[in-house]
Amino acid sequence: MTERTFSIIKPDATQRNLTGKINAVIEDAGLRIVAQKRIRMSRAQAEKFYEVHAARPFYGELVDSMTSGPVVVQVLEGEGAVAKYREVMGATNPEQAADGTIRKLYARNVGENSVHGSDSQDNAKLEIAQFFTEADIVG
Ligand code: ATP
């Protein structure tokens, strides 16, 4: 089924000029970038976005890193886009990520791991709504 997922190219990647290379991996996997903008996440936005992790020891570091530079927020569309993008990103820790995945290719470490992707269709809808309106998305 055609569905949408939410993606973020994180500051560690935008700082290294990897936006185009990451987008090439996304598009080569058959996912369509149907909305995209480069923004600076406010602290409040990052805290809300990752609030499920608020009790984790790395939460402060995570919010710091998401606000340390520009991010590119995206909506991706395609067959089974949520699961497909998780596969294309690779494991959270790049040391465990499969060859050819974005995190294996580009991530620095488990914290600075270059990309975010939604983990369910419900979360994809909630996350997309935090950054885009329906009019921003052109399929
Ligand atoms: P994301 O939600 O960013 O797509 P994920 O779903 O693979 O990544 P989560 O478990 O949801 O992983 O963790 C969210 C983010 O928190 C990770 O992408 C990473 O940036 C950071 N993170 C996760 N585990 C650690 C850790 N052990 N140490 C430091 N940062 C971590």
Ligand code: MG
């Ligand atoms: Mg996650």
